Amino acid sequence: MTLQINITPNGRMSLPADVRKRLGLTGGGAVYLDETEDGVVLRTADQAVARAQALARRYTGDNPDASVDAFLARRREDSGE
Template sequence: MNQQVSITPNGRMSLPAEIRKRLGVAGGGTLVVEETPDGVILRTVAQSIAHAQGLARKYARQPAASVDAFLAARKDDSGE
């Protein structure tokens, strides 16, 4: 679903009520903003944790499961 939102002169934007309700932030809450080469991703904190856990599982299965190996593989995957 794509919806257009406006940003006020002071940088605030409002997410449509139906999106806030689906995300569970209808009464207020926190979203994590991730800037990517393709645009911006908004995630709830729970979604961000699940995303990070998925990345950790992906890299933890590799034979060299050190922090240095994780960071090097993450850097390769992200193109940084």
């Protein structure tokens, strides 16, 4: 889907109501803007988290020792806590 969104003189843009509703965006919410070679991509917080998790899985796979909890447990063990 391609939409034209106008920018006001003070730099504000408004997403159409049907798009906000479909994406579950509410007033005061946030979206994340990624600048790419092709332009910009807007992502919801859920989409941004899912993307970060997928990226992390590329490097950790299904290794249970790659979790934050496992890392902190090793650090506590190493420091004698």
